[in-house]
Amino acid sequence: MNEPGNSTDLFVNHRNALVDYAAPITGCRAEAEEVVQEAWVRFSQAERDHLAQPLAYLYRIVRNLSLDLVRRAGNVQRQEDADDLLAELPASTPSPEQQLCQQDELRLIAEALARLPERTRIAFEMHRLGGYTLQQIAAHLGISIGLAHQLVRTALSHCAASLDDGAC
DSSP: OHHHHHHHHHHHHHHHHHHHHHHHHOOOOHHHHHHOOOOHHHHHHHHTTTSOOHHHHHHHHHHHHHHHOOOOOTTOOOSSSSHHHHHHHSSSOOOOHHHHHHHHHHHHHHHHHHSSOOHHHHHIIIIIITTTOHHHHHHHOOOOOHHHHHHEEEEEEEEHHHHHTTTO
């Protein structure tokens, strides 16, 4: 039996993918957002106790509402097979190969940062990871803004070179 929290989690976890699914049908991302909201209202009010695949049911609601919207607007674009459309959409989660590649890239960047002089690494981390301005970095390190910019740029180039050397 689906608890209200589970259906809410299902919607929240798949909301972006549902909008991505509806957008090509409606031809407008804003309309797709509205369709997904309407689908959630209908899905949350539906009798879901005996649904074997609630996510598939939610996708079906989104598809039907999207097609209804297009028909009402007079811009019917025939979709021979909605499954083909879904298959063409980019995956919302990376493949295992992509995950391994991303983990490898993170390792390479961490190693590259560890090889940098401390001041350069601090400037880079403050700017790119901490969101600090060059002025704030310069004040923190007691250097000029130009030197802070140069340190960040040097670190960025160093990380990019490390990624190029060990690219997946």
